[in-house]
Amino acid sequence: MGRITLDKVSKSFGDVQVIPPLDLTIDDGEFTVFVGPSGCGKSTLLRLIAGLEDVTSGQIRIDKQDATHVPPAKRGLAMVFQSYALYPHMSVRKNIAFPMKMAKVPVEEQNRRIEAAANALNLTDYLDRRPGQLSGGQRQRVAIGRAIVREPSAFLFDEPLSNLDAALRVGMRLEISELHERLETTMIYVTHDQVEAMTMADKIVVLQAGVIEQVGSPLELYHTPRNKFVAGFIGSPKMNFIEGKEAAKHGAHTIGIRPEHIEVSGEAGTWSGVVSVSEHLGSDTFFHVHGTGLAETITVRADGEVGFRHGDRIFMTPRADVIHKFDAEGLRIA
């Protein structure tokens, strides 16, 4: 079981309030991702749940038990750190055994769990090595192994992939998702990368300056962002925002249109502009269009075959059914 409830939890460092009172429920077995720009308080929130920081006010409940003042070790949570935090002087086996040794698990049981974790994570050949002799991805797996053997009620991940190179990151992302499918344990995952959030999460919590902007499934956030911040943060490339006369036509202060929802044509369309940069990714092409009179730059996603170049004049037509409308405060107009 791993249902975690935050009830009016707030955190201040001295006079600075980094997290104003906040409510959040994470259901058992859910993969929840905290996402937001750096410094938005998402890591602090995770550390509050882990017990590594004390809450200033409010209550944290784990499985209906008040855990607000329970020490971290007694909360039944396991954490994977950004730096992996492996113990450098211990072998991989001893690293994985450490939490069980502290919990005085019998040695045969320890060995059984180590073997199981090593098999699941492809670490069997590395059990007698030191962390210093492993690659980044292997270290990451050891850190996960050390978390698994505790059989926690929830896993906490603090930006676990940010120290890996791009190719490895995609691989580890899949592995963590697979792990979640297999273990069906609650996972809370902190990242600043919206792609990780979109691909892995059951539920995304978008944070800005310690405030929850929106909670929802990845597609909910994509299709119906509650405000301009969420709309701009979720989706890649970023949503285009258009103000002024064009927005007024739709009865809004600002309208937002995603790059993938604009049709491109060489002959005719609603808007026109000059291609400033075209990025060819093979499968897709991104055009950054200037001189439209709508916004400084409009980003458009087209098929990989479309071959406009720098300086070409192109015409763009937005899909009318997916135009997002926002009022002067940046809130969504339904």
Next chain:
Amino acid sequence: MATQHSQPADRLTMAPPAPEPASQPAAADHQSGTKHARTAARLMMAPAVILLLGWMLVPLTMTLYFSFKKFLPLRGGDLGWVGFDNYVRFVSSSAFWPSVQATLVIVGGVLAITVVLGVLLAILLNQPMWGRGVVRILVIAPFFVMPTVSALVWKNMFMDPVNGLLAHVWRAFGAEPLVWLTEASTQSIILIVSWQWLPFATLILLTAIQSLDSEQLEAAEMDGAPPVKRFAYITLPHLSRAITVVVLIQTIFLLSIFAEIFVTTQGAFGTKTLTYLIFQRVLESQNIGLGSAGGVYAIILANIVAIFLMRIVGKNLDA
């Protein structure tokens, strides 16, 4: 998972492209260039190396030379070669083995005290607290006091059985003041020398403790390790290399402590170390040959200690 992981390995097994033939002459030129540079480097380093070598070899050779001579400056000067006479006399003297023992006890005692207290002080000084900068400077201060001065201060201001601070403390509790340098002479010397060397140990260990990744401690905390176990399993292993450095460097200097003994007990009451015994042979007995033989024994003792230390703690220095 397996396929995911084998990708980088495959890439590694690909042979690096062979260098093109055209680039080989250029590479050869480059090689000869570095050979030139290496010769030049050796030439330029030579004066320093020769100076250092001479600095070590001249005294060593002179010590060896005098150790085979009967040389009494005030009683006839150079009285000719005597073979191993000095060596036999130095070892068979009743003062020899007690002096070796005193040396080892003092070195061992100071090492134990400075390492244990040094680790504790380093942990304390690493805690965020008010006035930490000032406290750190105060802790390091004893290291700047000259050994002669600090020993005299201890002897006259703390350990004096009539007016010393410790005597007053003893009397305040109704106890008979301890005559430190007579009744607990070795312990007193260890205390004085430890006081001098504790800052050094603390400083080295503090810098080591500052490099400990706080996430490791947090991970151990999450793993259910209480503070004492976090110290034993995470902090102490992290400090092992720094402790090794402290032990090795301090041993070198502690084997030759002299001023602290000279201004306090003058080698009496079981505080005569090997260094002090050699001093007495050369200057008080005016027997340079005998003292030189003692010097050679001191070199041997230092090497035995060094071998033992490297066996015990040397492996910590490997990365």
